Amino acid sequence: MSARASACGRWTLSAEKTSKSKLSPHTLLIQRGNACVPKALQAITPLDGRSITHGGTALWVVRDRPLYSLSVPLGGDQAFDQALMNRFALPRPEPGQFLDAGAFRLCGLAQDQVFVMGLEPTRPAATSLAQELGGAAYVTDQSDAWVSLHLNGDLSLAALERICPINLNPSAFPTGSLARTSMEHLSAIVMADSDQGFILISAISSAESFWHAVETSLTNVS
Numbered sequence: 001m002s003a004r005a006s007a008c009g010r011w012t013l014s015a016e017k018t019s020k021s022k023l024s025p026h027t028l029l030i031q032r033g034n035a036c037v038p039k040a041l042q043a044i045t046p047l048d049g050r051s052i053t054h055g056g057t058a059l060w061v062v063r064d065r066p067l068y069s070l071s072v073p074l075g076g077d078q079a080f081d082q083a084l085m086n087r088f089a090l091p092r093p094e095p096g097q098f099l100d101a102g103a104f105r106l107c108g109l110a111q112d113q114v115f116v117m118g119l120e121p122t123r124p125a126a127t128s129l130a131q132e133l134g135g136a137a138y139v140t141d142q143s144d145a146w147v148s149l150h151l152n153g154d155l156s157l158a159a160l161e162r163i164c165p166i167n168l169n170p171s172a173f174p175t176g177s178l179a180r181t182s183m184e185h186l187s188a189i190v191m192a193d194s195d196q197g198f199i200l201i202s203a204i205s206s207a208e209s210f211w212h213a214v215e216t217s218l219t220n221v222s
Contacts, residue, residue: 046207047147052215055222057153059214062199064121067146068129071138072112083136084114098178098191107178107191115142147207149214152197159218160190160198170195184213 051060072080081092090101093108100106103122107115114137116129126141133139151159160168163183167173168190178191186206191199202210 046204047211050211052218053153054218055153055155057151057155057159057218057222059149059151059218061211062148062150065143065148066116066118066122067142067148068116068126069140069142070114070116070133071140073136073138076136079134079136083133086134087132088116096178098176107189109178109180109189145204146201147204147210149200149211150193150197151200151214151218152193154196155218155221156196156198158221159214162217162220163213164188164190166190168192168198183210186210186213 047061049061049063051058053059070080084090084092084106088101088104088106090099090106092114093099093106095108095110098105098107098117100119103118103120105117105119107117109115126139130137130139157168160183164181166179166181170192173179173192175192175194178189181188181190183200183202186202186209188210189201191201193199200210200214
């Protein structure tokens with residue numbers, strides 16, 4: 001046993017000895033990298049469970065949805081397209097378009113890049129997805145890198161018109177459309193889920209600022 005593992009063990013014993021105190025619940029420490037941490041740590045997001053409603057239009061955080069980036073290997077377009085069809089029964093979406101099938105959404109971000117968004121709270125490992133695609137794509141798990149918001153209701157378009165420079169009117173941006181854009185100087189991806197519903201994605205590092213921008217705009221039009 002390494003010295004660090006022994007140290008974790010000593011801290012565990014210490015916690016067990018003090019767990020009889022009303023102030024010290026039983027704690028099991030395990031090694032994570034160069035530190036010893038409680039085994040019962042629970043993952044949370046910066047906007048965990050947040051939601052608001054103004055004027056009948058709702059804004060909420062989309063939780064527990066996996067997100068993967070698929071990139072096409074050089075010269076592997078045909079194999080990539082066939083792998084998508086075999087796994088999802090969908091063709092490769094054109095850039096600026098998304099397609100739904102069952103529990104997944106394929107989002108065309110570029111000619112050689114597709115995002116796979118889960119529509120249900122299941123999260124297969126990136127290695128498992130890569131194996132299911134037969135090695136025809138470079139797969140990266142992006143689930144912890146982005147925050148997703150859902151804006152839905154009569155005021156959704158009016159709220160987004162204030163902070164998004166692209167035309168999101170259904171005549172120009174119908175259901176099934178997506179675009180990279182910016183909102184209050186924050187990079188974002190917007191998807192038209194319906195005529196009055198939008199999925200908004202931005203970097204999780206600026207999640208609070210992103211939420212504030214959308215919430216403030218919705219408040220101002222309600």
